[in-house]
Amino acid sequence: MLNSFLRRYRVSALLVVGLLLSVIPQYAAARAVQGPRAVEAASTRERVDINAGWKFARFTTNPDSLSYSVLKSWVLPSANNFINGTKYTRPSGTPPGSNVQYVQSTFDDKSWESLDLPHDWAVKGPFNAPGVSGGEGRLPSNGVGWYRKTLTLTKDDLAKSLFLDIDGAMSYSAVWLNGNLVGGWPYGYNSFRLDLTPYAKEGANQIAIRLDNALTSSRWYPGAGIYRNVWLVKVNPVHVRQYGTYVTTPKVSAQSATVNLVVNVDNTGTTSQQVDVVTEVHLADAATGNPTGNAVATFPAKSLTIAQGSSQSLSSSITINSPLLWGPPPTQKPNLYVAVTTVSAANATVDTYETRFGLRTLTYDANKGLLVNGEHVYVQGTCNHHDLGSIGSAFNTRALERQFKILGEMGNNAFRTSHNPPAPEFLELADRMGFLVYDEIFDVWQQAKTTNDFHLIFNDWSEPDLRNFIRRDRNHPSVVAWGIGNEIPEQSSSTGGTIGSRLKGIVQSEDPTRPVTSALNSAGSNAALVGVLDIVGLNYQGEGLGTSTSGSYPSFHSAQPNKMIWSSESSSAVSTRGTYIFPVTSANSATVGTGSGGNPTALQVSAYELYATSWGSSPDKVFAQQDKYPYASGEFVWTGFDYIGEPTPYDTSRSSYFGIVDMAGFPKDRYYLYQARWRPDFPMVHLLPHWTWPDRVGQVTPVHAFSSADEAELFVNGVSAGRKKRAASTWRFRWDDVKYQAGEIHVVAYKGGKEWATDSKKTVGAATKMNITADRTEIAGDGYDLSFVSVAIVDANGDLVPSASNNVTFSITGPGKIVSTDNGNPADFTVFPSPSRKAFGGLLLSIIRPNVGASGDIVVTASSSGLPSASVTLHAG
Secondary structure, eight states, X not given: OHHHHHHHTXXXXXXXXXXXXXXXXXXXXXXXXXXXXXXXXXXXXXXEEOOSSEEEEEESXXXXXXXXXXXXXXXXXXXXXXXXXXXOOOOSSOOTTXXXXXXXXXXXXXXXXXXXXXXXXXXXXXXXOTTOOTXXXXXXXXXEEEEEEEEEEOHHHHTSEEEEEESOOBSOEEEEETTEEEEEEOOTTSOEEEEOGGGOOSEEEEEEXXXXXXXXXXXXXXOOBSOSOEEEEEEOSEEEEEEEEEEEEEEEOSSEEEXXXXXXXXEOSSSOEEEEEEEEEEEEOTTTOOEEEEEEEEEEEEEEEEOTTEEEEEEEEEEEESOOOBOOTTXXXXXXXXXXXXXXXXXXXXXXXXXXXXXXXXXEETTTEEEETTEEOOEEEXXXXXXXXXXXXXXXXXXXXXXXXXXXXXXOOEEEOTTSOOOHHHHHHHHHHTOEEXXXXXXXXXXXXXXXXXXXXXXXXXXXHHHHHHHHHTTOTTEEEEEEXXXXXXXXXXXXXXXXXXXXXXXHHHOTTSOEEEEESSOOTTOHHHHHOSEEEEESTTTOSTTOOOOSHHHHHXXXXXXXXXXXXXXXXXXXXXXXXXXXXXXXXXXXXXXXXXXXXXXXXXXXXXXXXXXXXXHHHHHHHHHHOTTEXXXXXXXXXXXXXXXXXXXXXXXXXXXXBOXXXXXXXXXXXXXXXXXXXXXXXXXXXXXXXXXXXXXXXXXXXXXXXXXXEEEETTXXXXXXXXXXXXXXXXXXXXXXXXXXXXEEEEETTEEEEEEEEEOOOOOOEEEEEESOSEEOOBSSOOEEEEEEEEOTTSBBOTTOXXXXXXXXXXXXXXXXXXXXXXXXXXXXXXXXXXXXXXXXXXXXXXXXXXXXXXXXXXXXXXXXXXXXXXXXX
């Protein structure tokens, strides 16, 4: 079992972690499933992946005299479809940038870097980039970046409307086609569409995209570049518009479900058109999301007359009998449906548009918490930033799915998209896998947190950004709440109530079916913003800040008795995997520092998992505090995975210490503490620390075990150290007076008087070999799929050597490449693309990507001085 080997730190098990957590459907299938934002069928429209074949250059100083202030009046009209009031008018005259050499087809870009998207220009390093703080990850994310690509269009293409869809680009995007400024979008986390039609021509078309990342633009690693997917969309003049369908399900039961559908149809042609619109509903295939079988229901056909250059919408309703409901595992299944909308003119199909959705009921009860389909679901969530470890912010579905699987095995059932819109595929995966999502958009409003953050453009862009975000994501059944802000500086003032009310009004006008929330770290229970919110989200203060047990749950529940409350951010515990620092606090939570779980010289934090930031708490304290208040509906832990930047408590490091899982994807001990609480029926016990301490003979070395068992007995070299009962609201057994002697510690856990689970740690020998394992050996040769290859340094018995820091070099033969390596050590400044890296805690990782069109074997070999080489074979095809 996965947890048995992870608990034991035995290599054969450790290296299987990726295999057991691997993706079932291949990434190629995942890319074909573009979720509820609608898959556009190739028969009537084309949605072309144009990620391949770009040229790129980064400049640390401005090479073109352009800036957002210069481009602003030309970029603002790009927001018009998401503004309900007065629209922006494109200025007359020659747009700025028309004479910049990089937008011209005649410019010679042969010396520029050739690459494929998604792309993060900063992740390759080096670290300690000038002016970049530890909070932003010390990587060179600042600067101006230019991307160029030639698009070839046919005469038939020019008869269609042509759109460029960019799922995310960091930041202040501006796009030119054939020397003409098309438009742009400043907010780097939002997806956006630009209309290329007026500027396109037959044959070669030069597209140029300018990005501009300032220093101090973010509190965490922002990434850089066109870091999400890019598409060319070709549609007939009459077509379903972007995010053009909206599904709501006002009545859902096991017997029947009422489904309402709004369809918006655009006519970008030069004549009025009469069209017929019909929508059929099918079950979605669990692996691909494609419609399967016969239609289970059909919306009534309707006719529309659409004037040139205008839009029309229609609304209709159906009933689905004996529906298959969407809900979170393990007690429910994430069933999905597909609405296939067909638009016809003169008896010919002109557009087909697919919308995925789910049928479920959500109840937000102030006293009971969240109910999904009538079943109480305690929110066991994590917050995560958008980077994917050593591949940076460059989005990859396979990498994210691996994270979801690892956290899901722990018992994680929800995610908060802290603190920005996620990639579209994030929600597609959440829908398919059954995770709940707290979908968040802003980290700041009008008041700044850093010099160059979103506050600079909030007044102009908060409405279009918010409407765009809601329309893109509102058909996803996984989304259970809209987050309009995180720790907003205005939260305690009347201004917070005013702005919050305006933002809530925008959300409700786009989607009145879900509640609005915001994460509050300092607002009191009677603050104006609190009165605006539908869900009260508390960051840390609910359980009590730091070591305090005087939390704010009671005051908020008393002041807002009709509102559900959850911890929108909890814990902020810190640790480094496999690191144990003595002495160990006797408290259930302590603030990290020198002599209190921290080593400022090695930049490491103890993995006894009892130490947190000054505002945070250990998981143990959070659990106990939450259990005092049955109306507290759950938590979103900060964080599920370590991430680049924000390296509290040691700002000189490269990455965070907050994760339950380290940045390479190896679980920390804390993982099993959460698993014990979140999966109480899963037989497991996890023992710590490791038991190889040659310098601690005869010294007190506390032994702890994490489990949901009723009782546990520890044996040290076969002698009982005592049998203990688990106290209420705890999932940790402690034997704090054990003195170290080489040999073995063994724990037996009991539940209901019967043996529940066991775990052991023993003293290991010197490193003698490496074990290498791939999480999947069969991978798609599409240029996107990944295999995560782990190496463990082991002794002659095959047991992990916990102190091993051998330098390991990866090499590869066959049609693939080494994308990056990592070891989960926040203090390791080896650049991520390096094929050589030291093991940390005996482990390290290499990420492998097959080439586009790859077919055949890829052999990955790990080599280290003094140890035999080890290889694993992957098959691409």
